[in-house]
Amino acid sequence: MSEYGALPPKPAQGPRTAAQPSSAPMKRIGILGGGQLARMLALAGHSLGLEFAFLDPAPDACAAAVARQVRGPYDDAAKLEELASWADIITYEFENVPAQAVRFLEEGRRLVYPPAEALAVSRDRLSEKTLFTELGIPTPAFAAIESLSDLEAAVKTIGLPAVLKTRTLGYDGKGQSVLRRTEDCAAAWAHIQGRSAILEAFVPFTREVSIIAVRSSTGEEAFYPLTENIHREGILRFSRPHAADPRQAEAESYARKILDQLDYVGVLALELFDTPEALVANETAPRVHNSGHWTIEGAYTSQFENHLRAILGLPLGRTDLRGSAAMVNCIGSLPKREEILAIPGAHYHDYGKEARPGRKVGHYTLSAASDDELDELIRRFVPSSI
């Protein structure tokens, strides 16, 4: 049962498939996951005349305020079928969709974007780093780790410090362990509980940056301005795009290689380390991304709208900056809304989630006419302890 009774399937044309696209304009978007990314996709898409439903097991999924919920686990065939037979097209708000669900959707030959291969690559750090290497994109030295002896051997080749990460299911710094001395191997291996892993060389970087890229099912591509990110405790805290970053062309060339190689459709985020020599690719996210939230007010077209345009094969919107913008994440709890709204040019995004330590519960964007004006806003209103 969905939140308000089962979703009605499309009566006339039956499920839309990749093999037999219908000529009627697609307007029903099914989303796997009902968190803030699904919520912001729906908020962006209603204006385009789209309708939204999502599958999520949580009784308090925050996308439910603006989209219909099919409540159930992600690997429940009946729930997937309910969503898929209602929707014209399926997309994801997170990459850790169970393989079972992806297979089910693929077998039904539903239109599913981004493509399953991109999900598979992003889900597995080893595949991802291997892809970077194959495409000639600089990435930290890495080695596959299946045992403590693998780890001890890799530490000798790669050197220290290095980072041990589980191949799958890691995000926001979870499932990671930094090794500084050879003696750290056993503890690090224990920390990840013997799961398949990857050891990566530690990259001394000057900045963490990301680029939000988008590719339509028509092949059209667009790239947002490179964004500088500040993380703390593995969680993004602050993002600021730069209109003419010297690394823009380099970042775009890497993102374009990935989009093209994967025959990608939708928004893809590529996170990179900026080093004195070059950009070094860290990871991709095959979805709208936290470091692109500033695009809602800061760009002509938001990443959410462009993701929807892309999966629907519609023309992509302008990705350039409108003046200057920066985003501040609200982690654990929200600030007082009247304090944020008192900041000139501030846009507040309360995700409607309960406060909980480490949880992303909202963000606010500062927009200004110029970099100088934005600098002043940041100086006055953004806590230095972000």
Place this chain on the structure above:
Amino acid sequence: MSEYGALPPKPAQGPRTAAQPSSAPMKRIGILGGGQLARMLALAGHSLGLEFAFLDPAPDACAAAVARQVRGPYDDAAKLEELASWADIITYEFENVPAQAVRFLEEGRRLVYPPAEALAVSRDRLSEKTLFTELGIPTPAFAAIESLSDLEAAVKTIGLPAVLKTRTLGYDGKGQSVLRRTEDCAAAWAHIQGRSAILEAFVPFTREVSIIAVRSSTGEEAFYPLTENIHREGILRFSRPHAADPRQAEAESYARKILDQLDYVGVLALELFDTPEALVANETAPRVHNSGHWTIEGAYTSQFENHLRAILGLPLGRTDLRGSAAMVNCIGSLPKREEILAIPGAHYHDYGKEARPGRKVGHYTLSAASDDELDELIRRFVPSSI
């Protein structure tokens, strides 16, 4: 019964009243009316962490995609009670709320904004023009008409051409009749079917303009840039704000007088004729207004968000232009979405309504970095037959 079962009333604190405001932040917004204005209010307000429900008798009210519907007539006490006991605060998307509903809400001492007096003034063209005159705001010569002999006498005083309008329930050019010759009196009187009316002198104007003003329950006020409007067949077709219109200060001074006089709370639109001598006030709308739709992408803060901030007593957002913008209404039917989305900097707003002649079914906004860039977009993409 509401769309998804009755709304749950607030359990703990009971209905919030003007006399006994609660200290918990208000977040449940009840709206009378569920058309595109309610829809865009909800789309703007979810980001502020607000929740929305609306009362509307229509089975296909387009706000239902983003807010809960209480389905019923506007004068149904039980439905009004259901909405009011759920909501922290009540607002309107249209001014022609039945007097009965207003009385009911007033008697319950619910927080209702804009205030009932502003609604009453806007609903009645005679009260409205009388208010303009009392406040020293230029307005066309006018006379109250209750009979054909009133009309014949007024035509002698006011002169011709003149416009006969019903005092209430007129919008988008409905309930109006232009008199060019004395012999037109009988036909005009017959056209409005003997309803209470007002005869207004015809004003030869150079432009139709409007100003969107907003006043918070704290008394804070803000004004958007003056907007130039083009109507056809009494329906708004095209709006374009100007960053430094020579009439800005004049329009603001008139709007401020009205806001202050009515102890107004929320967004108010004031429509004016620009004449070589002065601005001449035509009418007010005590709500978010079609000529302010460009503010969604064209201003730092949209009229919808500022209306919500105002009724909640939150700090108002910046009202200045971000670059340049213009809005095109879609009347009767929608253009192909891919054609609109192919325009650089275009933002498409499909209201999710069925096509019907004369119906407002959507709009699109063109945004650009400069007036020159916008001029070029309008030249290339906006049909001259708007």
